Amino acid sequence: MKHKSISYAKWGYIFIIPFFVAFILFNLIPLVSTFYNSLFENYKGRGGLVQVGPNFIGLDNFRTMFAPETELGKYFGNTFVLWILGFIPQIFFSLLFASWFTDLRMKLKTGAYKVIFYLPNVIMAAAMGMLFYTMFAQNGPINSIYMSITGKDSPYMFFDNVWSQRSVIAIINFLMWYGNTTIMLMAAINGVDPSLYESAQIDGATPSQTFWKITLPLIRPILLYVLITSLIGGLQMYDVPQIITKNGEQVQRTSMTVVMYLQKHLYSKNYGMAGALSVILFVVAAVLSLIVFYVTTEREPKKKVKKGGIK
Numbered sequence: 001m002k003h004k005s006i007s008y009a010k011w012g013y014i015f016i017i018p019f020f021v022a023f024i025l026f027n028l029i030p031l032v033s034t035f036y037n038s039l040f041e042n043y044k045g046r047g048g049l050v051q052v053g054p055n056f057i058g059l060d061n062f063r064t065m066f067a068p069e070t071e072l073g074k075y076f077g078n079t080f081v082l083w084i085l086g087f088i089p090q091i092f093f094s095l096l097f098a099s100w101f102t103d104l105r106m107k108l109k110t111g112a113y114k115v116i117f118y119l120p121n122v123i124m125a126a127a128m129g130m131l132f133y134t135m136f137a138q139n140g141p142i143n144s145i146y147m148s149i150t151g152k153d154s155p156y157m158f159f160d161n162v163w164s165q166r167s168v169i170a171i172i173n174f175l176m177w178y179g180n181t182t183i184m185l186m187a188a189i190n191g192v193d194p195s196l197y198e199s200a201q202i203d204g205a206t207p208s209q210t211f212w213k214i215t216l217p218l219i220r221p222i223l224l225y226v227l228i229t230s231l232i233g234g235l236q237m238y239d240v241p242q243i244i245t246k247n248g249e250q251v252q253r254t255s256m257t258v259v260m261y262l263q264k265h266l267y268s269k270n271y272g273m274a275g276a277l278s279v280i281l282f283v284v285a286a287v288l289s290l291i292v293f294y295v296t297t298e299r300e301p302k303k304k305v306k307k308g309g310i311k
Contacts, residue, residue: 031282038062038275044268053272061276071253072261072277076284079257082166082241083234086173091226094178098185099211104194114186117179128172129243133159136168162254165245169255172240177233181226188222189215224296228289235285238263 038061042053065072101113120128136142136158143155158164192215200210216223238259245255258281265274 034275034278034282036275037271038279040272040275042272043270057272061272062280064273065276065280072258072280074253075256075258075261078253078255079235079237079259082169082173082237082255082257083231085166085170086177087230087234089170090174090178090181090230091223093174094181094185094226097182098189099215101182102186102189103207104197114179114183117182119179120175121177121180123176125172125176125239126243128176129240132168132172133244159244159250162251165251165255169241169244172244173234173237177230181230184222184226185219188219192218220296224293227296228292231288231292232285235259235281235288 037054039056039058040054041057041060042055044050045052064070097113097117134140138155138157142158146156147153156164158168196214196218197210200214205213236259237257241255241257242260242263245251247260249256258277262274262277262281265271265277
């Protein structure tokens with residue numbers, strides 16, 4: 001007798017249905033709606049008493065966003081500066097700690113360190129912002145230490161200086177995310193074949209040579225993932241600079257990010273302008289991610305085809 005074979009292929013499709021349903025409801029539909037709203041004039045006028053629109057105006061919202069008086073380039077510049085200031089120490093210390101904790105010769109127990117490093121990531125960004133705002137305030141503990149060491153009678157105004165304000169924001173972002181990056185890099189390094197390290201050790205390679213010639217090239221995909229996700233997260237930076245800079249108004253808006261500027265349009269219920277800015281932010285994030293992916297991805301050299309075969 002012939003037995004009918006059992007196909008399990010359908011269960012794979014059934015299991016991924018919840019993801020696609022959630023993606024369509026909470027990602028795709030809002031994304032399309034944002035594109036749609038960016039083409040309309042829709043806001044509250046006369047102190048919020050009169051509703052203007054929605055009126056179709058095409059690309060006028062985008063023209064307004066790119067006007068010189070809008071200073072959109074300034075806010076993008078602020079965002080990138082704050083992201084770079086936090087990302088450089090983040091990736092440096094994450095690579096350093098990941099290489100230490102995965103080195104079998106050091107014999108470090110990583111369980112407790114993983115918890116300690118990841119703990120700041122669990123704390124809400126708003127709580128971290130308030131903590132550091134209190135620490136670096138005029139009467140905070142940092143200024144008390146500063147005055148006791150230097151002997152000065154007046155505190156240093158951290159939030160009235162451009163770079164000290166940006167540095168505080170960068171420190172918070174670094175402390176919140178370096179633990180998560182460290183754990184991901186540790187997982188990537190642990191996935192490297194140990195025989196490669198054993199061969200390098202037998203050949204007399206130093207730890208630095210092993211890191212640069214074996215570890216770093218083999219964890220390139222995870223480094224690329226960390227870089228792109230950090231870049232997208234940096235473009236969405238909001239809560240920490242919002243608390244530190246008091247809505248971004250301090251020091252001539254030199255630490256106001258793009259999302260902070262977007263929030264002002266949402267607060268004023270200027271939905272058309274907010275939609276246009278969201279679309280611009282989406283396009284910038286997509287283009288930068290593609291550029292990073294293209295620059296950091298190795299490409300095989302093209303083979304020259306000649307008569308009689310491939311060279």
